[in-house]
Amino acid sequence: MNKLVCIAGPTASGKTALAVSLARGLDGEVVSCDSMQVYRRMNIGTAKPTPAEMQGVVHHMLDVAEPWEDFSVSRYCAMATPIVEDILARGKTAIIAGGTGLYMDSLVRGGGFAPFPATGVREALERQADAVGMDAMLEQLRQVDPESAARLHPADRKRILRALEVYRETGATITEHNRRTQAVPPKFSPVWIGLDFARRETLYARIDLRVEQMLELGLMAEIQALLDEGIPPKATALQAIGYKEFVRALSGEETVAQAGARVQQASRRYAKRQLTWFRRNPAIHWLMRDGYRTDAEILAAARQLLQETDK
Secondary structure (H helix, E strand, O other), rough: OOEEEEEOOOOOOOHHHHHHHHHHHHHEEEEEOOOOOEEOOOOHHHOOOOHHEEEHEEEEOOOEEEOOOOOOOOHHHHHHHHHHHHHHHHHOOEEEEEOOOOHHHHHHHHHOOOOOOOHHHHHHHHHHHHHHHHHHHHOOOOHHHHHHHOOOOOOOHHHHHHHHHHHHHHOEEEEEEEEHHHHHOOOOOOEEEEEOOOHHHHHHHHHHHHHHHHHHOOOOHHHHHHHOOOOOOOOOOHOOOOOOHHHHHOOOOOOOHHHHHHHHHHHHHHHHHHHHHHOOOOOOEEHHHHOOOOOHHHHHHHHHHHHHHOO
C-alpha cells in the first residue's frame, strides 16, 4: 500500500479524525498541513487536535513557531520535507492532513525558493509600499510580470511584495519560477483523498457549530492571553480568521455575538476558497461525507480507496 497519503478538504470536514484513524491502522504518523496550527498557544481557534484526539498518534508540524513570527510556505516545506522523508525511511506511513492547499501542494511538489539573505530588498519594498500605496506597487509588478499582476488584488500586499522581491533578487519573475517548478516531476507521489459534502448547507452548519464550540472551549481567554503576553493585534497570527474578529470584540468595537457571526461567515467563505483550490487537482479522490453516517464509515471508504489505488 502507498506509504504517503494526503488528506485535503475544507475546514470542518473531518480531516483530523480521518488522518488519526488511518494512521492507527496503517502504522502511520500525521504531518499537519495547516498554516495556523504551526503557532504555539493558538489551540482552540485553529482547531488544533488535542492529545485525546491524537489517540497516541505522532503528529508533526504543530507548535513550531511563536505567534509573533511570520510563517511562510518556504519555511513550512523546509521543516516538513525531512520529516516526511524520515517517516518513509522508517517504513511507516506518512499522512499529510490539512486545509492549506498551497503548503500541501508545495510540499508534495518539492523545490521552491530558498529564503533570501538579509539584503534589504524586502525592507525597502515595505517602506516604498507604505509611501506610495499598493496600487502603485501592483503597477510596478505589472511592468515586469503582467501575469502575476493580473492574478493579484491590490489588497494582497504580501504576494505583491514577494513577487517584486523575487524579481529584484533573482532577475526572474515568480511566474517564470512557477513554470520551471511545475515542469519538474513532484518530489512525492501520494494518494490524494478529499473530504467534502454534496450539500453545502451541511458543511456550513458544521462550520457554524465549530465556531460556537470554540467559544465554549474558551477561545476568548486564549486570545486575551496572547494579547497579554504582548502579541500585537496586527501580528500575522492574530490576523487569522477566528482571531482578528474576536480581537475587535475584546477591544469593545463590537459584541462577541457580532464577532462570532462574522467568524462564521468568513469561515464559510474560506471553505469555498479551499474547495476551489483543491478541485484543481485531478489526482484527488473525493469522498462525499453526506453518504457516510459515521466516522467508521468514512474510514472504511478511505481504506477501500487506498486498497484500490494500490492495485
